[in-house]
Amino acid sequence: MVLELQREAYQQQTSVSVLLRKAYTLSRKLKVEEFTKWAELEMNGYKDNMDELPDYRIVYGETKALNPYHGYIPAYFPTEYQEILRKRKMPPPLTEIELYVKQGEEKKGNLLYKYSSETQMTFKKMSKSEFEVSLHIPVSQFNTILDKVRNIILEWTLKLEEEGVLGEGMTFSAQEKEKAVKSTATIITNIGTMINSQLQQNTENSSQTLKVEGFKMENLSSLISELEKLQGEITDPALKQELASEVEVLQSQVKSPKPKMGIIKEALMSVRNIAEGTTGNVLASSIQDQVMMLLASLGGS
Template sequence: MPALVPELVNAAMESSTLPSDVLRRALVVAQRLGVSELTDWISSELKGYKSDDVPEYRRVRARFMGLDEKGNLIQFPTSPEMIELFSNFAVRDSVSQLMRCAQDKITIYSVPTSIDERFTQRAYEKYGFRMHPVRVLSDIQQQGILEQVKTRVLEWALDLEVKGVLGEGMTFTPQEKQTVQEQHYHFGDVSGSQIQIGSNGSQQTQTQTGGDTAALSALIEVLREAIQQEHIEAEAREELQADLATLQAQAASPKPKWAIIKATAQSIKAVLENAVGGVLSAKALPYLTALL
């Protein structure tokens, strides 16, 4: 009978094998070996991610465009800061969805309803016609995600082969299972590698890169209080409320995206300088400076 791991290696190497099929083969191996880290990752890839907390290879730079009433894509008229903010996109689709979308040259993703209504109304007031803000991904970007998935499975399967974990007869011996249990496989993103492999009990150090969480929390509180006081012009209030919601979502995330936080801070700074000023600007500026 064939061996599970060599078959998985061959499938991951073969360009004609669908990524979804590679993942299902990997799921069999992972479950029979008891590798929960891989099982969780495969489940997210097959079913789709439930939040924006996705692996780094699923974070892409989308084109932030406008979709008019005739279905035409046009450049959306907004600030560079807002374009930067909404261009950073976490692709949550399942592998099967990505495979279908990649058959077309582009895929259009809508933005949250609250953001759509805000920008659509603003475009109508300024230009006299409705334009919905959307994110646009190319087929090349989607294919890139699919290739990353197959590569991760291949690297893991090759590591198993090197360690003599083969799964002859479609099953694994107690010794093979013990060998895997002595390893730690991390399928999140590690700089310079696709997967992180290390022995249990070994120490690994990693520099924590991020931003000023204290400044983020303080800025959220300043904005919340200012908005509640109701002495800000309606348009500026609307922009600050949207920015506040973005900051609160990032602050609540176990892995806040500091690039998004920085872009939002830039947007807030522009609003304060152009439309608000005064006491609120003085209160918020130190925290904005810390985040920029």
């Protein structure tokens, strides 16, 4: 079973999702709990376990605005926030990642991520434009996720073979199970390591650009309204209180005749961390985008 899985991982003819199910079965038989847990997360997705999302499931794209006359044009933000705005975490099950790759290949190598309607409104206010902004992610970024999972499985089976863990048919001895647990430790430690990959820059229709203007207090007021809604949805008392404190700080700055940008910036960064910790909440996801836009405008002011 080990050598069969190793051969399939090497030859690359078997889909990664099928390889993953076989690796999951193998890890269950060998009672390698850590590898089993990783395989389960890859099969079922990380939506409820975002704190365990490995680095290789982070993808990067290029922000673009849709100009009705010139097509997609680059949308630029201050350098210190460009990386944050270009980054997306990918928690879906591996089968969905495979589907994204198929869709991307059909769409000339790029996948389009649309920001929420609330975020679009913030973009429009800041840029004084009606252009819709979206994130364009090269399909190669999703292929990198699949390649990483395939490589982890291949590396694991090679390690098992080196330790003499081959099994007889579908069964393994007690000694083989013990060796498997020890040899897997290194693999698990390295799973979170980031794979270096070059981002494909798509420069078509780039004769025009969209730039975000400086910070505006009305955009902060809109965010505060969204944060008050989020307060009602948070069930964790400590997190709820923390958010309430930051909202109070922001409200005081909105009312102040001389608002301090440094205080606003610090409060926004705290709000961003709170929103990131509220996994699985649609409103929190939208708020993260809005906060990034406000931080970007502060960076450019």
